[in-house]
Amino acid sequence: MLDELYKEIILDHYKSPRNRGKASKVDFHAHGVNPLCGDDIELTLTVDRDIIEEVKFDGHGCSISQASASILTETLVGLTLDQAHTKIEHVKSLFKGNDIVTEDLGDIEALQGVRKFPVRIKCATLAWNALQLSLQNSATGQSTAYSDE
Amino acid sequence: MLDELYKEIILDHYKSPRNRGKASKVDFHAHGVNPLCGDDIELTLTVDRDIIEEVKFDGHGCSISQASASILTETLVGLTLDQAHTKIEHVKSLFKGNDIVTEDLGDIEALQGVRKFPVRIKCATLAWNALQLSLQNSATGQSTAYSDE
């Protein structure tokens, strides 16, 4: 049972996070906190003519939240903002167990184990929710951190 | 069991209350209410050189509260205020089952049945409590109605 949550890929992302740090040029900034767990994630994006060129993350939290952020950075790079939007929606509903997988999801697939651990879904979705809010806010000109409780 | 509460004497006092009305000359006035039951009793006393010459009661309520008031009027007439004080204390503790009877109590004895009916003790003590408060108040110059809940 535990192995379903802590798949090799997850532990690997946790121990060797990809794209940790801050983007060279910050066009988008997202901040997500889960006050309940103390998880805290900062995402910074460089966007060039609507295309995401670079995504970095920083912060601390449990293995699931950190691995998920690490996977996010790899997943979204190269997408347009619109594509990123769609992707985020899709990934979130995968975590919640609402959607069926029809495509190759790469490392995201490994995160699907959280479905069986309802309290950990929030950990997995934190980075995705934070970025989604940031993208929406930038459309409306607001600026608030995503907070999950 | 019911017969212990509703002794003949009680029902008799209830149906044919003694000293109902208002004292000819009001030296003391006592008002007792039990908002819970809606019981309401007014006592008026004529006192001559420290001796209670007349006690009357008025109001409405359950058989126990009314019979007890009726019995009170008969019990206290002729006593000095000091004796009345002592009597009231004694009667109250009889109702509560704290005291043992050593003397002839007359009709008061019939009221002792309330001991077995804890919620009815308040009905039996209402008139006595009201008068006690009135006597105390007149000593301190205050004036408040006794209210039992």
Added chain:
Amino acid sequence: MDSHKSIQNLSIPELDVDAVRKDFPILQTTIHDKPLIYLDNAASSQKPEFVIKTINNYYSYEHSNVHRGIHHLSQQATQQYEQAREKVANFIGANHSHEIIWTRGTTEAINLVAYSWGQNNLKQGDVIIISTCEHHSNIVPWQLICELTGATLRHLPLDSHDKSFNLNKLAEMLTPNTRMIALTHMSNVLGTITDLSKVVELARHNGSLVLADGAQSVPHIPVNVAELGIDFLAFSGHKMLGPTGIGCLYGREELLEDMPPYQGGGDMIETVTMSQSTWNQLPYKFEAGTPNIAGAIGLGAAVDYLEHLGMESVRAHSHKLNSYAISALSEIDQISIYGPRNPSVRGGVFSFNHADIHPHDLGQVLDSKGVAIRAGHHCAQPLMAELGVGSTARASFYIYNTQSEIDELCAAIKSAGEFFSK
């Protein structure tokens, strides 16, 4: 209306009262060696085995604190606890389960609204309308918040003839300053059922909100907040087969969102620093501290039980008993019943007085025969004043009561009459 009702009832399955009675352990017991005839349901209902077992099971095998735990028991408790909230939301037709706030009961629910909503929305000149036949729970909280904010509490007088709400009178009372109309949905003394849809219609015209005290209605008649269009509904678990210490406030999402928290503590916060705090989302904003977990789960089971019977059937049974009780009680000359005689506009709460016997004495004599009724002011002193009495006797029915129990009640009243005239 009555004949319409009975036609409608044809399609509603009748309660199998014998089967229902078997579900209630207390109904198998005796009081003073007589079978218990429990007619004090408006004060609190009895509990079916199903509810008792749910609580028992929870404490024996499933207990843990909710919300914050990662371990199995805590997750399981949280899930059951939140499922109960969903059950209640469905039961009363709420749009979202987060519109259900757990409280200790009706009283706390009304206090929550009066304080939290009132604090933010009331000022001098504003008016709250309640009626003369409210339970103290729907009077005192409004008195307290009016004192705090300078708003004015007005009361809708009852129709002098049948003591029902006079909606024409209500229409006259409404002004643009009326902020809230808080009325009982079913009187716990008279049994009268309020036509809430009409009240809502009037209120909408004036921009007023409507709170319904559902303590007596939710257990006994189908209640759907969306259909009624009310803004707040308060009710208690213990009157609807559930445990003590749990009840609900339903509030419309937008209203609850705007209201400040009521109590402060764990669970209701998002972040706390020494200098300030931010609030959690609905419903948790209003649920400070460890909640009555077993109470909520037990109330969920009570809702399951009621839905299994069907609220239409529950209402139909009440209707039948009410008709029977009205004729049976009317046959006793010394008895005067307060409240409407039409069983279609009332619930199974009968207040009455006996010409020769004080309610307390009547209650006492009935108790000696195993018949449990209530005697007193029923937490409705202003109504007692309006009726011109200090107290009344009250018999109130529920799903497990029978016509033959009403016969026993009447026989006991008659024998009390003899006892006090002997």
Added chain:
Amino acid sequence: MDSHKSIQNLSIPELDVDAVRKDFPILQTTIHDKPLIYLDNAASSQKPEFVIKTINNYYSYEHSNVHRGIHHLSQQATQQYEQAREKVANFIGANHSHEIIWTRGTTEAINLVAYSWGQNNLKQGDVIIISTCEHHSNIVPWQLICELTGATLRHLPLDSHDKSFNLNKLAEMLTPNTRMIALTHMSNVLGTITDLSKVVELARHNGSLVLADGAQSVPHIPVNVAELGIDFLAFSGHKMLGPTGIGCLYGREELLEDMPPYQGGGDMIETVTMSQSTWNQLPYKFEAGTPNIAGAIGLGAAVDYLEHLGMESVRAHSHKLNSYAISALSEIDQISIYGPRNPSVRGGVFSFNHADIHPHDLGQVLDSKGVAIRAGHHCAQPLMAELGVGSTARASFYIYNTQSEIDELCAAIKSAGEFFSK
């Protein structure tokens, strides 16, 4: 002090833990096919059969609403309910049972004091002191009332070395404007026990009142309000073997007498008219609406159970487990324990962090082995900030825990360490 303790302990009967464990149905169950090792007692304790049966019996055969009824069931319920109040009053050494107010739990008890006492007694310039290691329940209510009244909330910093209360510092902070010192009696994160007698001594000098948050102390150590001299004590039933949804506020009679009511409704009034109300006597003034009757009676049973074991024995058992836990946990290199190492100044609450594993992950792995611990901020965010962590893992013990369970805990932590370094 430690050696003095062990001498004293000679005369205290040791808990028969095997027998105790048999009293708790949940301890006979398995989680993920492993025997349950329940170490989340600071969040909520489990319930003995005796308490569960008392509740079961109450609902099955004895339920009715309290206080106003003349019938047998109501009188019986009232009697049991009030007896429970007396048991609790005795248990904590209160002078009068009417100094015990039933609440939903610690959180509501503190809210009651903050609001009702604060409303009447606080003004701009007044100061309330709390500490950095309070539970949110003893922070947020004070923030709310300070905002309402203009009073100032100050916090007593912890000793930078061992995170204990610094009473010298407290002495310095006190001024004639200090109205209330509200401190936890035992920290739910660090386990530290507060020397309340000393706090009271300091407070008396300045005319300040003292409220103790007894949520963690009352279940685990003998507490006597009269000996301690405190003014208010708040605690929860569910952490001391009792049901959820019930707790207590103890308040000194004179203080409670002077305080206005908290919630309005039935039972808390003496008279109600449409224009005003007068309040009932203590404790009912503070108990609006139908109370958690089964909860109170269940808590009474929990007190019986604890008194049967003897609170000195309960404390001695905790002392023994604490000593053992400190050495056992210290042997794991990656673990750092927060809070004092001296078992005589702490209760059985151990917060710790693992150098390589986030508390959530640790909790998850332990759960898979049947070991239930808590991970998070424990409703003490300011303390987390002070400790410089986002969250901690927390194991907390009670009367049914054993040294071999602590061994299992340590083994599970070690295996989690391997899992995350594999």
